[in-house]
Amino acid sequence: MNINDLSDQQIIEIAHPMWDDLIQYSNKGQYGKFIRKFSYELLLGLNEVELGKQFKHSTLSRNLSEERDFLGLIRRGEHVTALYRVRSTEREGEWLGRMVLGYEKGEVRIFAASIF
Template sequence: MNILTKSDSEILNIAEPIWDDIVKGANGKNWDLFSKHMPETDQTDEAKQDVENQWEQVPLLTSLTDKKEFVGILRRKDSVLVLWRQWSSKEDGEFLGTLNLQSINSEVKSIGMFIS
């Protein structure tokens, strides 16, 4: 599947369950669920350690709510960014959730996730 040829609604249908797994994985500090949609090459012990350190140091990353609001999709050369307005159960305000998706070996994978 080539993510770049999909419509916005098709991309959103692909992205939502991935984002939900990432949020649930982060909130539960569950690396397996958090990294479920990452390419195998990114599921390293070093990456796991880095993410676990971030979970300990940045409370926002483990307090994301189920509430999110779709903002838009940005297409890049070889990936798409799916943007959500995201909320936290511990931090006041609204945050921007960004999910970077890429087609790898005919599968859509998460190659980056950011909250700011």
């Protein structure tokens, strides 16, 4: 199955709760829950030491506002990217949040996630 066969609304209904979970678990520093929807491919490529450091030391990744502005979807191949405007509860300014979704073994999984 290709996620791009779904309508925008269907993808949004999947993406928003997944994004909200990422923010919640990032703020709480719950690494195991943060990665639970990651694709196998993404998990293989993670540098767990660096990710652990980010969770421990990053003011941004531990203080993200749960409020988000959905900016849109970008479709490419067998993946779709959901884009969000993100703010911090501790730092001034705005960041771009990106989450790439696709199917893996019949389930929608996260193939990439970042805030920049």
